Amino acid sequence: xxxxxxxxxxxxxxxxxxxxxxxxxxxxxxxxxxxxxxxxxxxxxxxxxxxxxxxxxxxxxxxxxxxxxxxxxxxxxxxxxxxxxxxxxxxxxxxxxxxxxxxxxxxxxxxxxxxxxxxxxxxxxx
Amino acid sequence: xxxxxxxxxxxxxxxxxxxxxxxxxxxxxxxxxxxxxxxxxxxxxxxxxxxxxxxxxxxxxxxxxxxxxxxxxxxxxxxxxxxxxxxxxxxxxxxxxxxxxxxxxxxxxxxxxxxxxxxxxxxxxxxxxxxxxxxxxxxxxxxxxxxxxxxxxxxxxxxxxxxxxxxxxxxxxxxxxxxxxxxxxxxxxxxxxxxxxxxxxxxxxxxxxxxxxxxxxxxxxxxxxxxxxxxxxxxxxxxxxxxxxxxxxxxxxxxxxxxxxxxxxxxxxxxxxxxxxxxxxxxxxxxxxxxxxxxxxxxxxxxxxxxxxxxxxxxxxxxxxxxxxxxxxxxxxxxxxxxxxxxxxxxxxxxxxxxxxxxxxxxxxxxxxxxxxxxxxxxxxxxxxxxxxxxxxxxxxxxxxxxxxxxxxxxxxxxxxxxxxxxxxxxxxxxxxxxxxxxxxxxxxxxxxxxxxxxxxxxxxxxxxxxxxxxxxxxxxxxxxxxxxxxxxxxxxxxxxxxxxxxxxxxxxxxxxxxxxxxxxxxxxxxxxxxxxxxxxxxxxxxxxxxxxxxxxxxxxxxxxxxxxxxxxxxxxxxxxxxxxxxxxxxxxxxxxxxxx
Numbered sequence: 001x002x003x004x005x006x007x008x009x010x011x012x013x014x015x016x017x018x019x020x021x022x023x024x025x026x027x028x029x030x031x032x033x034x035x036x037x038x039x040x041x042x043x044x045x046x047x048x049x050x051x052x053x054x055x056x057x058x059x060x061x062x063x064x065x066x067x068x069x070x071x072x073x074x075x076x077x078x079x080x081x082x083x084x085x086x087x088x089x090x091x092x093x094x095x096x097x098x099x100x101x102x103x104x105x106x107x108x109x110x111x112x113x114x115x116x117x118x119x120x121x122x123x124x125x126x
Numbered sequence: 127x128x129x130x131x132x133x134x135x136x137x138x139x140x141x142x143x144x145x146x147x148x149x150x151x152x153x154x155x156x157x158x159x160x161x162x163x164x165x166x167x168x169x170x171x172x173x174x175x176x177x178x179x180x181x182x183x184x185x186x187x188x189x190x191x192x193x194x195x196x197x198x199x200x201x202x203x204x205x206x207x208x209x210x211x212x213x214x215x216x217x218x219x220x221x222x223x224x225x226x227x228x229x230x231x232x233x234x235x236x237x238x239x240x241x242x243x244x245x246x247x248x249x250x251x252x253x254x255x256x257x258x259x260x261x262x263x264x265x266x267x268x269x270x271x272x273x274x275x276x277x278x279x280x281x282x283x284x285x286x287x288x289x290x291x292x293x294x295x296x297x298x299x300x301x302x303x304x305x306x307x308x309x310x311x312x313x314x315x316x317x318x319x320x321x322x323x324x325x326x327x328x329x330x331x332x333x334x335x336x337x338x339x340x341x342x343x344x345x346x347x348x349x350x351x352x353x354x355x356x357x358x359x360x361x362x363x364x365x366x367x368x369x370x371x372x373x374x375x376x377x378x379x380x381x382x383x384x385x386x387x388x389x390x391x392x393x394x395x396x397x398x399x400x401x402x403x404x405x406x407x408x409x410x411x412x413x414x415x416x417x418x419x420x421x422x423x424x425x426x427x428x429x430x431x432x433x434x435x436x437x438x439x440x441x442x443x444x445x446x447x448x449x450x451x452x453x454x455x456x457x458x459x460x461x462x463x464x465x466x467x468x469x470x471x472x473x474x475x476x477x478x479x480x481x482x483x484x485x486x487x488x489x490x491x492x493x494x495x496x497x498x499x500x501x502x503x504x505x506x507x508x509x510x511x512x513x514x515x516x517x518x519x520x521x522x523x524x525x526x527x528x529x530x531x532x533x534x535x536x537x538x539x540x541x542x543x544x545x546x547x548x549x550x551x552x553x554x555x556x557x558x559x560x561x562x563x564x565x566x567x568x569x570x571x572x573x574x575x576x577x578x579x580x581x582x583x584x585x586x587x588x589x590x591x592x593x594x595x596x597x598x599x600x601x602x603x604x605x606x607x608x609x610x611x612x613x614x615x616x617x618x619x620x621x622x623x624x625x626x627x628x629x630x631x632x633x634x635x636x637x638x639x640x641x642x643x644x645x646x647x648x649x650x651x652x653x654x655x656x657x658x659x660x661x662x663x664x665x666x667x668x669x670x671x672x673x674x675x676x677x678x679x680x681x682x683x684x685x686x687x688x689x690x691x692x693x694x695x696x697x698x699x700x701x702x703x704x705x706x707x708x709x710x711x712x713x714x715x716x717x718x719x720x721x722x723x
Binding site: 023040042044047067069070071073075099100103104105106107108109110 | 334386390403426
C-alpha cells in the first residue's frame with residue numbers, strides 16, 4: 001500500500017486509523033498504538049463514570065457532543081482533532097481514570113458473491 | 127442435580143447418555159423381569175404370582191419376561207420387590223422408545239444442510255431471495271451440526287436472550303415474529319433498538335442481521351420457512367450497522383452494552399475490523415463480567431488472523447468469553463473465503479449456502495457487464511471496455527492505468543437515470559480504479575428527478591483523492607433518499623490547474639433495492655452465517671443447563687465437537703461444532719486429584 005493509497009483510504013474511511021499499528025501484548029490481548037488523533041474519541045472509564053463528571057473534566061476543551069454508550073463509556077466529538085493519549089493524560093490529571101481510543105470503522109465481513117467481481121482483484125500489476 | 131450430572135450417572139450405569147432412567151417414559155403397569163439361570167417354571171410363576179401379576183409373554187431368547195402388574199401397582203415398587211426376589215436376576219420398566227432424530231416440518235428445512243446434511247444440493251429455489259450468492263455444492267452426508275439428535279433433548283431456548291448486534295432485524299418476518307425479544311416492551315416495543323437512527327423503528331435495510339437472526343432462531347416446526355438452531359428463543363435486534371453494512375466503534379460498543387444491560391446471555395457479532403480497539407475490548411470484558419458469551423465471525427478475506435498484518439476484531443480479542451468461528455463448506459472443508467488462525471479462530475460451523483430469513487424482496491439493477499449504455503458523459507468521460515474484468519466509464523477516455531492522463535482544470539460529470547420507484551431501501555455499488563493527483567477529486571451524487579445529480583442533488587461521497595494502487599475497490603453507498611422512477615446517479619472528476627495522473631475507471635455498477643415483506647428467505651455464504659450457528663448453540667446450552675456459566679458454555683462448544691481435518695492448524699480446537707455432543711459435554715471436575723490406591 002503506497003502513500004497515496006493510504007491518503008485515499010484515510011479520506012474515504014473518515015477515520016484516522018489507516019496506518020499500520022504496532023502490536024503489543026496487554027492483559028486482554030494484543031494492543032496497538034492508538035492512531036494519533038481524531039475528532040471522535042471514545043472514553044472508557046470506570047463503570048460508574050457519569051456524564052456530568054466527564055463533562056466537568058472536559059471543560060476548557062473544544063468539543064460539541066458527549067454521548068453515553070453504556071458501561072462507563074462515552075463518545076466525545078471534538079471540533080478539531082484531538083490525540084487520545086493527550087486526552088487520556090488530561091483526564092487523568094483531572095481525576096478521571098479512563099482509556100481513550102479513536103472511533104474506528106467496522107463492517108459486516110465482505111459479502112461472498114462468486115458471480116460478481118471480487119473485492120480487490122488486481123487489475124494491472126505494477 | 128443439573129442435567130449434565132444426570133447424564134454422567136446414566137453413562138456410569140451403562141445407559142445411553144442421551145437420557146436417564148428417571149426421564150425415560152415407560153408403559154404403566156408393566157415390568158420386564160429376567161429369572162436367574164436354573165429357576166424352574168413353577169418358581170418363576172410363583173415369583174410373578176406373589177406380585178399379583180401375570181406373564182404376558184417371553185421376549186425371545188433374551189431371557190426377559192413381560193409382566194403385567196395388578197391395577198394400581200406402582201412400577202418402581204414392583205421392581206424393588208422383584209429385585210429382592212432371589213429367583214430374579216434383574217427387573218426394569220418397559221421403556222417406551224421413539225425413533226431418534228426430531229425432524230421439524232418447516233418448508234425449507236431440506237435446504238438447511240448445516241442442521242441436517244444429506245448431501246443435498248442447495249439452491250435458492252422457492253426462497254424468494256436473489257440468486258446471486260450461491261455456490262453450487264452438493265456436500266457430504268453427515269457433515270453437519272447434528273441438530274436432530276440435539277433436538278431430541280431440547281428445542282426450546284426461550285429462556286435465553288440472544289442479541290444480534292448487526293444491521294437490524296425485520297421483526298415482522300413470519301419466521302421471526304414469534305421469537306423476538308419481549309423483555310422490555312414498554313421501552314423497546316420492537317424487540318431491540320436501532321442505534322443508527324437512535325430510535326425504536328427497528329428494521330433491517332441490509333438483510334444481513336435478519337439472516338443471522340433466522341439461523342439462531344427462526345421458529346422451528348411451524349410449517350413455515352426456515353428452522354433455527356433454537357426453535358424458540360428471544361432474539362434481541364440491535365442495529366449498529368447501516369444499510370451498506372458499515373458501522374463504528376461507538377455504535378457497536380453501544381450495542382454490546384445494550385445487550386448486556388438488557389439481559390442477553392449471548393451476543394452475535396458477525397462484524398469485523400482490522401485494528402485493536404480498547405473501547406470495543408472494554409465492552410467485551412464488561413460482557414464477560416456479566417456472564418455473556420460473545421460469538422464472533424472470523425472474517426471473509428481468506429486470511430490468517432494470527433498474522434500481525436491481518437488480525438480481525440472482535441475475533442482476535444483474547445477474553446475467554448469470545449468464540450471465533452470459521453466457515454465450513456457442505457463437505458466440511460474450510461470455505462475458501464474463511465479466515466483462520468491457530469491461536470485466534472476457535473471452531474468451524476456451516477457457512478456456505480446458508481438459507482435463512484430475509485427482510486424483503488431485493489431487485490438488482492446492474493449496468494451491462496459487457497458494456498454500459500445510456501449515460502450522459504461530459505468532458506473526458508467515455509465508455510471504456512478495454513479490460514476483461516471491469517467494463518464501464520473512464521476519465522480519460524483512453525484510461526489504461528499506465529499512460530494516459532486526465533486534463534488539468536477539469537470538472538467532468540457522468541450520470542444516468544434509473545427507475546427504482548417504490549424502493550424502501552436503495553444502495554449503489556460499484557468498482558473503482560483511481561489514480562488522482564493531490565488536489566484533484568472524485569465524488570458521487572444522486573438525485574430523484576433524472577437530471578444531473580451534481581446540481582441540487584445529494585452528495586453520497588464528497589471529493590476524495592489518491593490511488594487504489596491498481597486494484598478495483600468496491601464501494602457501497604445508500605441512496606434511498608433519491609429513490610424514484612427517475613433516480614439519477616453520477617460520478618464527477620474535478621482537477622486543479624497543476625498535476626494530473628492516470629484518472630478513473632468506474633465499473634461493475636449495480637443499484638440494489640429492498641422492499642420489506644414478511645415471507646422472503648435467502649441463501650448466502652460467509653463467516654457471518656457460520657457465527658449464528660454457534661450463537662444458537664450457545665443459547666441452547668444456556669437453556670439446557672440453566673446453571674451453566676459462560677465458561678461452561680464456551681468449554682462445551684470448544685471441547686465437544688468433531689475433529690475436522692480442514693481446521694487442523696487453522697483453529698485452536700480443530701473442531702466443527704456438534705450440538706448433540708455439546709449438550710452432553712460434562713465439564714471435568716476442577717478440584718479432584720487422582721491418587722494411587
